[in-house]
Amino acid sequence: MNNLLRFYDTVMKEKVGYIHTYGINTCKHAIFIKMSNKQVNMYISAYASTDNNPLIKLYDNHLIITAKTGAWHYKDLERHGLMMNIHWRWERNGNIVTFPNVETIPFVYMKVSYNSSLLTKIPKKIQKAYDDLIETNRQERNAASRSNYHNKQAMIRLNEAEQTGDYNKYMRMDDVFKLHNVTDRRNVIAHFGMDTIIATLDHKLVDVDTVGNNYYELIEIDIPDNGELTGYRKGTYLRMVNPSTEEIHFEGVPNYEVPPPPGNRIGWSNRIEANTVKAALAWRNDNLGGNYIPPRILT
Amino acid sequence: MEGTQVRYQQGDVILTLTDNIPSSQHNIVDCDNKVVIAEGEGTGHHHRFELDKLSPEVSVQGWKKRWDEFPTMVQITGGSATLYHEEHNPINLPGGVYQITFVREMDHISRRERRVVD
Numbered sequence: 001m002n003n004l005l006r007f008y009d010t011v012m013k014e015k016v017g018y019i020h021t022y023g024i025n026t027c028k029h030a031i032f033i034k035m036s037n038k039q040v041n042m043y044i045s046a047y048a049s050t051d052n053n054p055l056i057k058l059y060d061n062h063l064i065i066t067a068k069t070g071a072w073h074y075k076d077l078e079r080h081g082l083m084m085n086i087h088w089r090w091e092r093n094g095n096i097v098t099f100p101n102v103e104t105i106p107f108v109y110m111k112v113s114y115n116s117s118l119l120t121k122i123p124k125k126i127q128k129a130y131d132d133l134i135e136t137n138r139q140e141r142n143a144a145s146r147s148n149y150h151n152k153q154a155m156i157r158l159n160e161a162e163q164t165g166d167y168n169k170y171m172r173m174d175d176v177f178k179l180h181n182v183t184d185r186r187n188v189i190a191h192f193g194m195d196t197i198i199a200t201l202d203h204k205l206v207d208v209d210t211v212g213n214n215y216y217e218l219i220e221i222d223i224p225d226n227g228e229l230t231g232y233r234k235g236t237y238l239r240m241v242n243p244s245t246e247e248i249h250f251e252g253v254p255n256y257e258v259p260p261p262p263g264n265r266i267g268w269s270n271r272i273e274a275n276t277v278k279a280a281l282a283w284r285n286d287n288l289g290g291n292y293i294p295p296r297i298l299t
Numbered sequence: 300m301e302g303t304q305v306r307y308q309q310g311d312v313i314l315t316l317t318d319n320i321p322s323s324q325h326n327i328v329d330c331d332n333k334v335v336i337a338e339g340e341g342t343g344h345h346h347r348f349e350l351d352k353l354s355p356e357v358s359v360q361g362w363k364k365r366w367d368e369f370p371t372m373v374q375i376t377g378g379s380a381t382l383y384h385e386e387h388n389p390i391n392l393p394g395g396v397y398q399i400t401f402v403r404e405m406d407h408i409s410r411r412e413r414r415v416v417d
Contacts, residue, residue, distance in 0.1 A: 123385040223407055242387070244386060251402075284415075297391075
């Protein structure tokens with residue numbers, strides 16, 4: 001933190017309003033302005049644009065990290081030696097800042113000593129958010145580890161199956177959900193058949209309908225996924241009968257999700273409009289607006 | 300507009316009755332007396348019009364864009380024509396111009412959308 005103290009001392013020797021500029025890199029500058037006889041503000045100017053909020057307010061025996069701008073600016077300060085012994089990092093779901101004496105998620109107006117210790121008492125709400133973040137990250141790391149472990153085990157079984165040609169002996173049907181490699185999954189699906197694999201999984205009946213003379217079921221399946229916190233993720237399928245051969249088969253459709261707010265089109269094409277057979281058929285046949293247009297003849 | 304469209308569906312293939320053939324389409328030559336409009340990946344099954352089974356006054360012509368492998372439109376003139384497939388009952392289609400599209404599905408394993416192929 002000594003570097004910031006050096007800038008404070010340099011600017012304090014000048015009149016109020018004095019500006020000192022320091023180039024962090026070719027497109028980013030730290031701007032120190034003497035605000036009063038006790039305070040120097042540090043702003044960041046990036047790509048010729050300066051944020052209205054100071055990044056740091058400097059005083060004679062402490063500084064205040066405002067944390068009102070993006071964390072990446074503080075990371076740049078850390079990277080260029082302006083903010084020593086304070087480490088900023090993004091970890092899975094949020095930013096974490098580590099001081100020599102404590103770790104927290106960033107919050108506004110963190111009072112810090114020039115030896116980099118956080119002086120402000122961490123608010124309860126911030127502490128809870130930090131604890132939640134650490135716990136979520138822990139669970140996600142464990143889920144990823146489980147997923148990697150099961151992938152490795154399934155790959156060992158797949159290698160044995162491929163070498164011996166005996167898939168039934170070595171492979172399990174749910175290995176298709178454990179393998180990470182898409183080609184490997186395709187090999188397992190080719191052996192067991194997707195319809196058979198889906199039929200073995202637990203499912204929830206969401207909707208039934210008869211369109212024309214054809215009976216359809218919309219079902220939700222818990223797809224084993226060790227990468228998810230719950231160990232499962234939802235997959236929606238249409239169960240139907242081929243009207244010509246009377247064979248049953250399944251076709252995947254996007255999951256129903258609550259529509260985004262008006263004007264927000266994110267994910268608009270990747271969901272069905274309602275949790276109904278007709279909405280699923282409309283998506284399947286690419287009918288606009290989720291309105292299914294039954295064909296005059298279907299075979 | 301879409302709600303009034305006349306559609307026929309044979310498995311993964313949807314034929315929508317339309318007005319005319321855009322000028323960007325090129326007609327294709329039939330092969331082995333068939334107009335194949337879609338082919339299965341591994342099964343060898345295909346959706347096809349068999350020209351030698353048509354009435355003499357009926358003709359079926361496939362239209363496609365230059366880079367397409369199979370026709371994206373089909374024109375039936377002089378009467379009706381039958382569309383065949385190994386795993387689906389035949390469909391008798393009245394004369395007219397049809398846009399060919401395909402059913403899609405969501406692969407929840409790879410989390411990708413793809414065309415259904417039968």
